Amino acid sequence: MSPAPSVRVRVGLAVATVLCLLIGGYGVAMAATGFDLLPDDIAANGLLRALQVHIVASSVALLLVPWQLWPAVRAKAPRLHRGIGRAYVVAAVLGGGSGAIAAVGTTHGPVAAGGLGVLGVVWVATTVAAFRAAMRGDFVTHRRWAIRSFALAFAAVTLRLYLPVSGLLGLSFDAAYPAIAWLCWVPNLLVTRLARPARQQPLTREDDRVCARQGPS
Template structure:
């Protein structure tokens, strides 16, 4: 007689986490808000001359860039809501809908990034870095969505942590860019004329394209593994 294996039950809800146990949510919200306020208005009017990056890279580049930025803004906003423990504990329906919004926005953002990555300003090194980032964002998001559909909530959490770390690479890139320019072209931050036309700027842009998401992903893996301890082998008598 055939037997059916019942679907794994959802783990019981954990008690609400106090805000001081998650001190990073407020700074993350502020940083995300500042980033969106300073970056998004340049593209709302669809004026290519206001873009932070050169747009003369073919007819497909600017539409893909605008799509990437608009969808990415929704993605980052939904990610902050997803990471807010109080909202998850007190308003689970809002948490679920913000999660669906994040998945949809991340898929659009990643697809648009695949297009913009093929028009790099710093050569093949930057192209490969941004292509890897776009592919990993799509893969992690899809795996996280599939896991929650299969009620594998532990796997869902792990993949979405990785996806969120990759999503915020655009924010951390604003930090790594100036740091690496200062490393590659000392004095460039105080005297921008030193950086103008300097060949080292291309190396700084390539390094920033890699570091901005690799460091985030490494931190996410540390965060996921920090509470796990390898099982000890039984001691022999």
């Protein structure tokens, strides 16, 4: 059988789950109130409809991410894992695509627009790569791309963590946001790349059985 996650991994997953649910839930609540909670400078986006689609779709994707990360869900409920995965693909493609479009309308300058636009494109690309790998039954490659996609979805969390930190450092929002538009996702993606060698182990027989039950996503 696959080894159980270490305590450190379980704690990390628990923290990530809470953060994803909080930020994702906030986005859904924002949409439910007609986006009245949207800050004025964000609402000034020249492509507001695309931004609203991005908020809704990305929030749904963020709410789905944790359930794909927990090993117990993959092992004990492969059909649920597959169903959530398909829903995540739709939400991520919509969220990333609309985010790339909305980035063009940002009022925070070309650096911020570039960071958010590239994030949207790369999020869609990694998600599609994960889906295609699952469809052809290559679950090792599927996991690698899925983790990258989830790391990019988590940019919604890291962005909101960096904003108050920049304030504590005495940086104004206008000064910090262009940098945060890149910092919220580039380090996330690098972490998945740097951590891969230590995790790059062949699937166990139990993993093979789980993947066989899952079938193509």
